[in-house]
Amino acid sequence: MKNQHSLSTLAVHAGEERRGKFAPVATPIVQSSTFVFPSSREVQRFSEGKSKAFMYTRYGNPTLQAAEVKMAALEGGEAALVAASGMAAISTAVLSFVHSGDEIISSRNIYGGTFHLFSHVLPDFNIRTNFFSGDELDSVERLVTPRSRLLYIETPANPVMQIIDLRRAAHVARRHRMLLMVDSTFATPILERPLELGADVVMHSVTKYLGGHSDIIGGVLVGNKKVIGKIREMMKRLGGIMDPAAAFLLLRGLKTLPVRVERQCDSAMKIARWMEKHPRFSKVHYPGLKSSPYHALAKKQMHGRFGGMIAADLRGGRPAAMRFADRLRIIQNAASLGGVESLISLPVLTSHWGFSPEQLRSVGITEGTVRLSIGLEDARDLIEDIEQAAG
Numbered sequence: 001m002k003n004q005h006s007l008s009t010l011a012v013h014a015g016e017e018r019r020g021k022f023a024p025v026a027t028p029i030v031q032s033s034t035f036v037f038p039s040s041r042e043v044q045r046f047s048e049g050k051s052k053a054f055m056y057t058r059y060g061n062p063t064l065q066a067a068e069v070k071m072a073a074l075e076g077g078e079a080a081l082v083a084a085s086g087m088a089a090i091s092t093a094v095l096s097f098v099h100s101g102d103e104i105i106s107s108r109n110i111y112g113g114t115f116h117l118f119s120h121v122l123p124d125f126n127i128r129t130n131f132f133s134g135d136e137l138d139s140v141e142r143l144v145t146p147r148s149r150l151l152y153i154e155t156p157a158n159p160v161m162q163i164i165d166l167r168r169a170a171h172v173a174r175r176h177r178m179l180l181m182v183d184s185t186f187a188t189p190i191l192e193r194p195l196e197l198g199a200d201v202v203m204h205s206v207t208k209y210l211g212g213h214s215d216i217i218g219g220v221l222v223g224n225k226k227v228i229g230k231i232r233e234m235m236k237r238l239g240g241i242m243d244p245a246a247a248f249l250l251l252r253g254l255k256t257l258p259v260r261v262e263r264q265c266d267s268a269m270k271i272a273r274w275m276e277k278h279p280r281f282s283k284v285h286y287p288g289l290k291s292s293p294y295h296a297l298a299k300k301q302m303h304g305r306f307g308g309m310i311a312a313d314l315r316g317g318r319p320a321a322m323r324f325a326d327r328l329r330i331i332q333n334a335a336s337l338g339g340v341e342s343l344i345s346l347p348v349l350t351s352h353w354g355f356s357p358e359q360l361r362s363v364g365i366t367e368g369t370v371r372l373s374i375g376l377e378d379a380r381d382l383i384e385d386i387e388q389a390a391g
């Protein structure tokens with residue numbers, strides 16, 4: 001499969017082996033921990049790095065490899081590596097780049113688990129992280145020291161769908177000889193391909209859009225052969241590999257990724273526009289709206305669509321937001337995002353639990369903020385659901 005094909009074609013065909021005695025059209029689950037070698041000579045060739053055979057699933061497995069080839073094709077990277085979760089992907093990648101005494105520079109609005117890793121776990125290993133506001137990329141320059149190794153960003157990012165300029169971030173990283181790692185979970189390769197804009201590693205929680213059906217936990221990293229090869233060595237040591245059954249569901253989910261994301265974005269656009277006019281919502285955060293401070297950048301950087309995630313502030317604070325969430329009938333109250341079913345979550349009860357009103361203000365949200373992940377239900381049905389719950 002040539003990587004010049006369009007994303008929809010790559011999503012269906014890239015990575016699928018379809019060879020051997022039965023040539024199944026869907027790559028099967030190779031549910032085996034270990035693999036048989038025809039001779040000791042072949043084992044020796046494997047250990048010399050001269051063989052493409054599989055030895056042991058923690059080192060590699062045909063179903064995982066198929067998912068990796070498909071992901072590399074979709075992101076326009078040379079290589080990919082799947083992991084047991086988004087957090088396994090992030091921690092394994094970060095630990096292969098930074099060592100005791102090194103520093104990370106990270107945007108502040110990042111996934112809670114990543115923030116915890118950077119601010120509570122890594123300091124115990126003498127790895128410090130300095131945070132900057134994603135709206136002020138220039139401030140990175142002031143945080144750079146001779147020990148800065150990694151620039152880490154997430155775009156679009158919770159809770160207000162903040163967009164960070166990838167080209168500029170890549171420029172800053174290159175100037176200071178840092179690697180640029182991008183959590184592109186909210187964007188998917190359909191809306192944004194950070195490697196083409198200069199990133200070194202792209203990470204996704206495949207738990208979200210890439211799996212797309214709320215039935216697996218997983219992560220993936222994409223980059224050039226050298227970078228992914230280095231992370232793969234660390235993955236062998238740390239062991240956070242994806243299970244072959246999850247890789248099968250990931251492959252299955254990826255085949256419909258382009259159509260799912262297009263529909264989710266189109267519905268989110270309609271719903272965000274409708275919500276913006278509704279008096280119960282004092283603010284709607286969606287990069288597709290002209291009122292969004294990120295609209296111009298999103299138009300430039302994302303591929304003509306703005307994602308399936310919306311945040312909105314309900315008048316009446318936390319009680320109003322809780323009542324709204326409880327009255328919804330189609331949209332389910334659950335954490336996570338990116339699946340076929342629409343979900344709602346309240347940042348003050350989940351990702352931003354325990355934040356003071358002052359801290360909430362500093363990240364741009366209120367006690368009444370709700371976050372919607374738009375699924376594949378009919379957009380009119382979703383609007384009706386929101387209308388009856390907000391009423």
Ligand SMILES: *Cc1c(COP(=O)(O)O)cnc(C)c1O
Nearest residue numbers: 085086087111183185205207218
């Ligand atoms: C969910 C999520 C993660 C963590 O992924 P897991 O699969 O839950 O480990 C990281 N980044 C973002 C943006 C996420 O939404």
